Amino acid sequence: MATRSSRPTILDAVLVVPGTMGSELRDAEDRVVWGLAPSLAAQRWLGGRTTELHVTEEERAGSTRLRPTRLLRAPAFMPVLRGVEPYTDLLRQLCGRAAAPAAVAEFPYDWRLGIDVSAPRLASAGFAHLERWRTQVRDERLGDPDDVRLTIVAHSMGGLVTLQAARHHGLAEVLRQVVTLGTPYFGAVKAVQTLVAGRGAPLLIPPAAARALARTCPGLYDLLPRYRCVDDGGTLRSLDTADLVALDADGELATESQSRWDRLGLRSEQPLPYELHALVGAEQPTAQSVRLASGDATFLPSLLGVDHRGDATVYRGAAAPLGSAAFALPQHHGPLAKTSEARTFVVDKLLGRSSAPPLGTGAVGADIPDVAAPGEVLEVVVTGAEGFGDVAVTSTYLESGGPARWAGHVLGDGRVVFRHEGLPPGLHRVEVRSGGWSPVSDVLLVGA
Template structure:
């Protein structure tokens, strides 16, 4: 007996990655500038800087003369940036979505140049989505009444939202599924622009800051909510002048904040289904002084302050829109689109089968530094644990694709704690798991002491 696919299967699906989530190549040479297969490349790139110089946005690109760099596909291999931490590949997400579509041809992988503005990427998305929808409606396995379903990670959700609300995409949209999208920005972006101003700083973070100050895409992630602490429980919104004082670009900051102002005034989006990362230590507010930003892990809550946490990059209340249902998942920002639960949720929305949290699932928070020196132990902290004895921690060398350690976690100041030496320069994944949710993971870059 033939089994008909569920109604959601008949849609044309577009999958969008987050910032730094697309492979970029130099058009003239075909050289891969971002998204290389060898994770050891990131240690060299962030310390020498030669490989990253081509990623800086030029005046020509800001003026709209693009094409020097092309996005070819979504990440197939782990990537890393200091402060922003790791970016996991999208293989599992793409596989899950394709397996739940009416046909693999119903799914479009939309890579975009994440260095440039949300508006630029959304204009490209509008053309690609329209062509994909028409091709799918004419496909032998397609449907003439098919509509668009967008599945977007992080900044990809901002691109999708701009396409839907400002470029007329709402008329063809059935559902927008976002995974860790910073609808109201991230304090991490403001902190990154100010990182190291007037203070000694490891070379990789200096390289990132120099790159970030040229990127419209990074400025798009600036926080648009009341996050600047003036005095006790008195907060104001970040301004473009504030961003300029931190070393950012005044024009790029104003564009981003203007876009967020339009977002606040826009009508509700009933098609939105947001996966929101929770349980991780997350910058939520900041203080400004002397051209520097100091981030804090709390926001105002009535007459006091509260730690709302989030996915380590986006705090939980910034990752969805008012009136939209949210699926809360304890996971880090760079790993959320790789997690089994987020993929299962996206597929359940596609097929219109609601999905609840796994049996036995508990919230768990993982904290590790973004970088460590080889020869120094890497600290690992795990908190929000109901059953400490059930927590398992693992360390993987991504270059060797090998598990290299299972640190023993011991109680320390209300959390669980371990230290593990990383054997050499390169990229490592640290995982912690307890209960029914998949492991919370984070990428760490190990660098030589003189780097």
């Protein structure tokens, strides 16, 4: 009788590092402050009750007020920066392909703080996890422990924390490879949008609350664009601290974050002592440059008129280091780590395989709103579709799970608009399905 062959397994120790907003945070009384159920998260933004997330002067001086406990188990949302999905599917798939589930661990961190705060903790966690797993490999005879090294899978800001830990805290010594999903190596104009959101419009509580929070968080300053993104009428220059101060940002936090980014060494194609594989979001409408005038900002979906697109948060060219090849996936930033394509990409890299795009229909882009009022007629504009027969838009109310289908109308030039009205207050997941790829999705907040 023929025996069934086993699939190749991952022998390395694997550490999953989430992105911005991707870690649950608890206070000294063990209450969840970030990572709430969707209904409670929506109520917090609609009520403007986000001040307990603001970074205090004591925290900037080094005190610890909130404790990261685990990776997200429920969708999270911040206006402008949009939604981030749980990492449950990624963790489950990695555990299923590892030599034993104990090979896979998660590293939650306080994403509000600068990457220099989280990097040494990540290095310590990486060394400890690797040593524990090597001991188990030896004791259970799963393989040669001397062949075991550490692999990090990082989403978004987690890639910057990993790079800081590798360059300045010795983690590079034990790393075999790093896989990043949507990491803003050169920042995102969306971070500037967050710092000006709701300014001058006090009735728009969610964007204004997001701005008030972002203005205090060193970690969100670490996402500021580091490429030439300021459009001065036909020429591009870098964003500087004076620009940010004119937009009412914190000049000290801006200067400190620039210094942290400079220490990452991303200005040159400096070789790394480990393999780096980058997956980038593509084909989605993405803010890529900004025009500044008298303290006002106009955000543009292009660089000098050329639309490179991205993942709706990070422009495509900013999501990989200089000189590195990147795998492009048509998806929004927050759901990147949840998609089947990204999970397959990660597993392939950990097994030493190459990855290629799946067969199927062409990629689509989706302009999905982030905040809307009750009863408002909502629109999602889809690009890259031949007609609304080739694409469908649905939304799911995250409180009850009830789906709603949107009506489509062809605009021409490969664009289709889908409309819906009367979504109930709360968080909704909007999905654009076109076949061949996972649905392009994001989280929408409906409320006054």
